[in-house]
Amino acid sequence: xxxxxxxxxxxxxxxxxxxxxxxxxxxxxxxxxxxxxxxxxxxxxxxxxxxxxxxxxxxxxxxxxxxxxxxxxxxxxxxxxxxxxxxxxxxxx
Numbered sequence: 001x002x003x004x005x006x007x008x009x010x011x012x013x014x015x016x017x018x019x020x021x022x023x024x025x026x027x028x029x030x031x032x033x034x035x036x037x038x039x040x041x042x043x044x045x046x047x048x049x050x051x052x053x054x055x056x057x058x059x060x061x062x063x064x065x066x067x068x069x070x071x072x073x074x075x076x077x078x079x080x081x082x083x084x085x086x087x088x089x090x091x092x093x
Contacts, residue, residue: 028073034063041070 025045032038036057043050050058061067 024073024076028069031069032063032066034061034066037061037063037066037070041073044070044074 028041028045029038032041036054040050040054040058043054058067
């Protein structure tokens with residue numbers, strides 16, 4: 001009884017995560033207008049490594065905000081939505 005309940009909760013949790021990931025992927029694809037970057041975004045969403053021509057397209061693009069959207073999607077997928085930063089103050093002896 002308890003084991004079945006845990007299994008059901010796990011399934012609901014994973015379905016919720018998958019639904020959230022699908023929403024993020026749809027938003028990413030909808031926000032990119034550059035065709036080369038759309039192809040790269042599709043690969044990133046599917047977990048397919050980019051190739052040399054994709055790398056050259058990313059280096060040559062002027063659509064830096066769209067490229068940043070792809071990078072942010074991948075960062076969120078790998079590390080979640082948490083962001084940390086620190087401020088370093090120089091110390092004079």
